[in-house]
Amino acid sequence: MTVIALEPSYVNPAFRRLNALSPLDREEEALLWQAAASTRTFSARSDILREGQPIPQPHIILEGWAYRSRILSDGRRQIQQFLLPGDLIGMYQHADPVALTTISAQTNVVLCAAPEPLAGHGSGLAEAYARSRSLEEGYLLRHITRLGRLSAYERIVDWMMEVSERLVRAGASSGDSFAFPVTQELMADLLGLTNVHVNRMLQALLRDGLLKVHGGWASILDRPACERLSETTWGVASGHRRGAAARFL
């Protein structure tokens, strides 16, 4: 359809991701087009939002990579998550929300306001937002597991698998190779490592034929092997080491 050909290209990732989370009706699509008509661009390496600052309204990332981080008083930095095209920013539902972390643009980042869902109507948009929040909570929980219990080698693989999945979800990548604007120092600050050790592990991963991260691109060389390693992340059974009988909610 011609209509699709006329869509502003930068809308696609956000559109695809939300629509996949919950099908949107025509009016909701229109809301998104309308919102995407007025964008805001942040240049690479600038801050989009600072911790403690009020959030005027939720936004959607149309294009670019950003991250949420905290810097300790002695200079240590922890990146809590990366934000990719289609991700939501500041989607809180209480009065006067405030940024819980600083959000920084790694590449140039294009944002638009997240349209308010239509009340008492096809709830596709509200549903998509809610699912997106759940998904995000899942990523945070997974990152906690990654940091607490995986080795450096495993952390890198597991996170790359997550990035790959999220890019596919937004339709921003279709395969095992994608643009990857992340320095080794950033990966280190995300994964609780040092840049030196990240460098060594990336070499090992390349040597082992699992991953290639080089020159702003990443390739998953051996997806089955990566999934096998990353699959350790998948839980089972009871949360107790020595559990009693279960009787669920």
Next chain:
Amino acid sequence: MTVIALEPSYVNPAFRRLNALSPLDREEEALLWQAAASTRTFSARSDILREGQPIPQPHIILEGWAYRSRILSDGRRQIQQFLLPGDLIGMYQHADPVALTTISAQTNVVLCAAPEPLAGHGSGLAEAYARSRSLEEGYLLRHITRLGRLSAYERIVDWMMEVSERLVRAGASSGDSFAFPVTQELMADLLGLTNVHVNRMLQALLRDGLLKVHGGWASILDRPACERLSETTWGVASGHRRGAAARFL
């Protein structure tokens, strides 16, 4: 007032916490009393909910300690967070939510259903729920920073300060000493350490006069010193190591 004297005691933590997050009106209070009239109890060391299982409706913890965790296929366990009295479970706003992690009862745990907020009315309850979710996201982000960038010694202090704050918030503790039903093995699985190392760090913390954790109780011996250590958690400035000029959202 006699009415208050007649309140079931186990309602207090949840009631206090929610009411502090956003003032509830009389009808909303009534909803809570009503919900708390029918409780569900889980015995210590049983699972309340398993990863992947559908969540019939959100619940409130009236009493007891629980935790969310994931166990890797090789037996490694990561506890993502502890759930304390007044905390919410499964507060998702999309259709057919599913548990993102297993939730296990550490002590006996008493739950009740979280009442649906009254539509188009004093939005105190909805506001309290939303604020609770924000708070929880903040705790997850802080835990990520803890795991990624704090030493074992710092992790323990920082987490104990969080627990203390959360207990006070729920009115379940008023001071620097509180019941603490957490084994060293659990702390290890929460903080990404081994039980052996947690043991050694707790000894060091006692020796240094910061914390005493013993016999099911915890005491903060030197709160200023603990806060100073934990304060490293407080961020500053730009998220970038070498940042450009900021121009915020």
Next chain:
DNA sequence: CGCGTTCTTGACTGCTTTCAAAGATGGTGG
């Protein structure tokens, strides 16, 4: 009082960090 769980201790190993310096890369302006 007895048994399982939890805590404690010691010696040894090893993954990851630290520090420092050299090499590669990419964008910019002459």
Next chain:
DNA sequence: CCACCATCTTTGAAAGCAGTCAAGAACGCG
């Protein structure tokens, strides 16, 4: 088109924090 500069990557050697393994002590519940 190339020199230049900041940023990013790579390397090596040494140190350290935390893990592993194993065994004994203490605790708490029935």
